[in-house]
Amino acid sequence: MAAIISRSTTSPSVSASSVSASSAVPSASTLPTSIKSKDSNPPTIPPTVRFTNTQDLFDIINSTTGDFLAVTNVSPNQFTEIERERDTGRKTGQKKRYRKFRFRRYNANSQVLIITIPTDLHEALHLGLYTPYLRSTTEEKWKNIGSATFRAEHGHPGGDGGEGDSTGGPRPERVGAGNWPTLVMESGHSETLPKLHKDMRWWFQASNHEVKIVILAKFDDQQHHILLEKWEEEISSPQGAITRSRAAAILQQNSVLNPVKRQSITITRDETTNPVSYNVTRGALVLGFRLLFLRDPDPQEGDFVLSIQDLQLYAENVWAELPRSD
Structure with missing residues (x-):
C-alpha cells in the first residue's frame, strides 16, 4: 500500500509551451475520425483539424477513439465559446453531443x-497514481482541484489556458478562484x-511557479512500457569561473527557476512468467511533503510514497485498459 514517510525534500521551470499549426489540415467536417490503437502497434498520430464551428468540433470529438485531438484556427473568443458550450452541455446532461473532454492546452x-x-487507458495512467494519494490525505488538508481550467494571464496576453488530468493543492493556501495547484x-x-515535456514546462511557467510538482505518465507502445517522470x-547552479560581471548577472538571474527531473521510473511487463509480472526500475515514486503542502510536516506527516509493489499493481491496472486488436 502507499505509505507516508518523513523525509526532507527539495523544491521547484520555465519555457513557454506552444504548438505549431499545420499549414494544411482538414476541417472539422472532413476529418476521418476512426483512430485505432492496438496492443502491438504504436498509436496513430493524433489527428489535426481546422476549427469551423463548435457543433462540427463536438461531432469530431464524439467519434474520435484516440486520446488527443489538435484543433487549429481557434481564436481566443472561439476558445471561450467552446468552453462555454462544453460546460453548458455538462450541466444540462447532453451526453451524446457533449462527450467528456478536457482542454490540454x-x-x-x-x-x-x-x-x-x-x-x-488515459485515465488509468493518471488516476492510478492520484487516487492512492487522495486516500493518504484528508479533505481538511487537501483540495482536489481535478481538471479545472487555468488561465495563464501572467505574461500571456490573449488567454492561454489549460486543464490538467489530475490536480490539487493544500487547504487553505490553494482554495478559491485563481489559485493554482501544487501538484x-x-x-x-x-x-x-x-x-508531455512542453506540458510540464507550461504548468511551471504559466502558474508563475506556483505549481511545485508535475508527474508525467506515458504509455509507450513502441517500447511497450510505462514511463513515470517527476519534475x-x-x-540553476553557475558553471565555470565566476568573474565580478558574471556574479552580477547570476544575481540578476537568481529568480529564474528551471525544470529538473527528480525521478524517472520505467515499468515493463514480462509475459514469460506465470502469472504475468511487472518490473519496476529505479525504485518507488516519492512526492515531497513540503512541496505539496508548502510547510514542514507535523510529527505524524511525511512524504507520500508509492512503493514498487504499489507500482506493479498500478501497471497491471493500466495494461488491463490497453485496447486489444481483434
Missing part, C-alpha cells in the same frame, strides 16, 4: 487547441514524450 498566439479525450499529473498515450524546479 490552448495557445493564443498559434491559435491551437489541444484536446484530451479521456480513454480508459499536477498529466498522462499520455498517443501524445509524445516531448509534448520539480530549482535555481
Whole structure:
C-alpha cells in the first residue's frame, strides 16, 4: 500500500509551451475520425483539424477513439465559446453531443487547441497514481482541484489556458478562484514524450511557479512500457569561473527557476512468467511533503510514497485498459 514517510525534500521551470499549426489540415467536417490503437502497434498520430464551428468540433470529438485531438484556427473568443458550450452541455446532461473532454492546452498566439479525450487507458495512467494519494490525505488538508481550467494571464496576453488530468493543492493556501495547484499529473498515450515535456514546462511557467510538482505518465507502445517522470524546479547552479560581471548577472538571474527531473521510473511487463509480472526500475515514486503542502510536516506527516509493489499493481491496472486488436 502507499505509505507516508518523513523525509526532507527539495523544491521547484520555465519555457513557454506552444504548438505549431499545420499549414494544411482538414476541417472539422472532413476529418476521418476512426483512430485505432492496438496492443502491438504504436498509436496513430493524433489527428489535426481546422476549427469551423463548435457543433462540427463536438461531432469530431464524439467519434474520435484516440486520446488527443489538435484543433487549429481557434481564436481566443472561439476558445471561450467552446468552453462555454462544453460546460453548458455538462450541466444540462447532453451526453451524446457533449462527450467528456478536457482542454490540454490552448495557445493564443498559434491559435491551437489541444484536446484530451479521456480513454480508459488515459485515465488509468493518471488516476492510478492520484487516487492512492487522495486516500493518504484528508479533505481538511487537501483540495482536489481535478481538471479545472487555468488561465495563464501572467505574461500571456490573449488567454492561454489549460486543464490538467489530475490536480490539487493544500487547504487553505490553494482554495478559491485563481489559485493554482501544487501538484499536477498529466498522462499520455498517443501524445509524445516531448509534448508531455512542453506540458510540464507550461504548468511551471504559466502558474508563475506556483505549481511545485508535475508527474508525467506515458504509455509507450513502441517500447511497450510505462514511463513515470517527476519534475520539480530549482535555481540553476553557475558553471565555470565566476568573474565580478558574471556574479552580477547570476544575481540578476537568481529568480529564474528551471525544470529538473527528480525521478524517472520505467515499468515493463514480462509475459514469460506465470502469472504475468511487472518490473519496476529505479525504485518507488516519492512526492515531497513540503512541496505539496508548502510547510514542514507535523510529527505524524511525511512524504507520500508509492512503493514498487504499489507500482506493479498500478501497471497491471493500466495494461488491463490497453485496447486489444481483434
